[in-house]
Amino acid sequence: MTSSSSSSPQRHRRGGEKVKEERPRSFDSKAKHMCWTNAQIVPGRHPERWRKDAAGNIVCKRFFNCLGCLCFEYDHIIPYSKGGESVAENCQILQSRVNRFKSDKDGVDTTELKGYSCDIKFTDKELDIVEMAVYGDVIRPGNQCRCRTVAEMLGKHKSKDRMAACKLPQSGESS
Template sequence: GRGRGRATTPPPQRSKLSPPSAALSDQSSTADLITEFEDLEVSADSSNSEYNPRSFPYSVKQQCWEKAENVKGRDPDRWRRDPLGNMVFRKLVGCPGCLCHDYDHIVPYSKGGKSTLQNCQVLQATVNRSKGNRTDISKADLIQKSSYCRVSGRDMDLIELSAYGNVRRGGDSSGGCNIQ
């Protein structure tokens, strides 16, 4: 005998939690995987979905950054201002410094806020930590919580040079002079 009940019942379908070694030892594993992938449904319409991740998807973060205010004379892919006017640097995310930012839920996630573009804002990390999940905090109070730092154009150049290996000026050529 090869084991109780195996001869009379078909083998159970492999669960998604099977260890990889089980998949590798099975001759039909590739065909099974292809079938599983063919059965997957991808829906672009999220309005009927209850899917609401705790953190913003990459594409939402991208668009959230793009909707933040530009910093005059600087590359908008690298520098933005939060709604309070604090300057933030693209690569400094999730850190506590004055140029660091978070992708903030305007209506907090814990209060039913969705991880959507409409509910996303780039916010200086210090301010976001102070805000927490409160919705009753005024803009004036948030400005008080801002971590202020004075950064010169030369400082910004050095930060860009350190992070990206070059310095790129903003696309807005309105006003100002570039003296070489």
């Protein structure tokens, strides 16, 4: 068999006939991991849980492929429909709403992306409540806590866990 000079993957059928393989439409797990890692860190938040998308919106890692304001999708910077490959170098995270509006547009700048963003800005306390609901604890520098069990809340059990139980959302404290 001879090697092809084309950069597209080739496959051979039984008769030696070459058939072009489809290029992958989705990012693989390694590309997604690199994409998340390359996204901007949210100051004061756990980087494996929270990031900022290319438009500066805060997104939560657990909210992948949903449609809320903290939800995100992996986006082809150069759209797949325009030849963009599904590799880490061509990947960015975008708030789902922003990604839907960006669609297959190429060369969209940050200002335009911000125009598609949800108008909701979350406070630290609101993000703590979301993190508590989603992960069962809050991990922030200087403010780490865990969910109380129902038995703890009812005063029937005292936890041996050294991490303090969070006061959220009952706390009247503001951040």
